[in-house]
Amino acid sequence: MPELPDVEVYRKTALRCLSGKKADGAAVKDSRALKGKNTKKNLQGIKGRLGPIKRQGKNLFFKSENRGWFVMHFGMTGRLECVPKGAKEPDYSKVIFSLSGGSKLVYIVKRMLGKIESIESPAEYVSEKHIGKDFHDTGPDEFRNEAEKNSGSIKQFLMDQSKFSGIGNIYSDEILFQSGIHPAAKTKSLSSAALGRLHKKALRILNYAVEKEADPEKFPGTWLIPSRKKGAECPKCKAHVQKTKSGGRSAYVCPKCQKKN
DNA sequence: AGTACCACCTGACGGC
DNA sequence: TGCCGTCAGGTGGTAC
Numbered sequence: 001m002p003e004l005p006d007v008e009v010y011r012k013t014a015l016r017c018l019s020g021k022k023a024d025g026a027a028v029k030d031s032r033a034l035k036g037k038n039t040k041k042n043l044q045g046i047k048g049r050l051g052p053i054k055r056q057g058k059n060l061f062f063k064s065e066n067r068g069w070f071v072m073h074f075g076m077t078g079r080l081e082c083v084p085k086g087a088k089e090p091d092y093s094k095v096i097f098s099l100s101g102g103s104k105l106v107y108i109v110k111r112m113l114g115k116i117e118s119i120e121s122p123a124e125y126v127s128e129k130h131i132g133k134d135f136h137d138t139g140p141d142e143f144r145n146e147a148e149k150n151s152g153s154i155k156q157f158l159m160d161q162s163k164f165s166g167i168g169n170i171y172s173d174e175i176l177f178q179s180g181i182h183p184a185a186k187t188k189s190l191s192s193a194a195l196g197r198l199h200k201k202a203l204r205i206l207n208y209a210v211e212k213e214a215d216p217e218k219f220p221g222t223w224l225i226p227s228r229k230k231g232a233e234c235p236k237c238k239a240h241v242q243k244t245k246s247g248g249r250s251a252y253v254c255p256k257c258q259k260k261n
Numbered sequence: 262a263g264t265a266c267c268a269c270c271t272g273a274c275g276g277c
Numbered sequence: 278t279g280c281c282g283t284c285a286g287g288t289g290g291t292a293c
Contacts, residue, residue: 002286002287003286003287006286032270058287058288073287073288074287075270075286075287075288076285076286076287076288077271077272077285077286077287078287092272110270110271110272110273111269111270111271111272111285111287112269112270112271113269113270113271113287113288114287115288129288129289149263150263150264151263151264152263152264152265156264156265160264161288168286168287169285169286169287170286171286247264247265247266248265248266248267249286250284250285250286
């Protein structure tokens with residue numbers, strides 16, 4: 001789940017959960033969900049207000065009053081929940097932030113691919129990890145410029161976090177579907193106008209998904225995501241949706257609506 | 262430098 | 278019902 005819209009939802013969840021509250025330590029249930037030497041100690045020692053909270057791409061950053069910055073990544077199966085006082089923690093809870101008043105902010109991951117790490121600053125982190133600016137902050141010109149330098153497929157380009165960050169496998173499929181572009185199309189084969197439309201469409205889709213809390217059940221039936229399975233009907237033309245591979249990742253395509261050129 | 266591919270870890274699901 | 282194989286929306290490292 002966790003692509004830009006999902007992580008944006010988690011940011012809002014965290015904001016709401018932490019607002020007006022103070023943290024008193026974070027319980028680490030599974031150290032494998034942590035990265036870096038001092039992360040465990042720092043999490044356990046957290047005291048006071050948590051914030052600001054920032055998001056860039058799929059990364060969520062938050063600062064603690066006394067232990068500095070942390071970054072959260074959600075991998076394929078992570079999420080963040082605000083659990084009220086007395087309520088049971090969800091399965092696979094890995095790190096639990098205790099808040100004043102008894103509520104908790106809980107970091108949950110199933111498949112151990114997500115991580116929390118103690119870091120110096122978000123700026124240093126994104127520069128070290130080559131994480132490009134958030135897709136929301138990219139303009140059409142820079143999008144086109146980067147695209148024109150890219151020699152791979154358009155899907156891989158959209159998913160490359162080093163240029164612009166936030167788009168993953170699911171939303172890249174949606175963006176390409178709504179743009180009528182085949183995921184295997186070479187980025188270079190797209191006209192400047194097509195790239196401009198693609199960029200605009202991508203922003204619109206991401207914004208809309210955030211509005212709908214990244215919940216696929218609230219997405220329109222005209223979107224691919226609800227039909228993103230092999231053999232389902234294309235919501236536009238009723239052809240069968242095909243499952244293809246792109247760079248080792250599954251890519252769902254309507255063979256009639258999406259053309260390679 | 263840019264791109265392509267595999268490995269990582271464990272849960273969910275479909276087929277037998 | 279239970280076992281097994283396959284696949285999963287993430288990134289990072291390595292090999293071209």
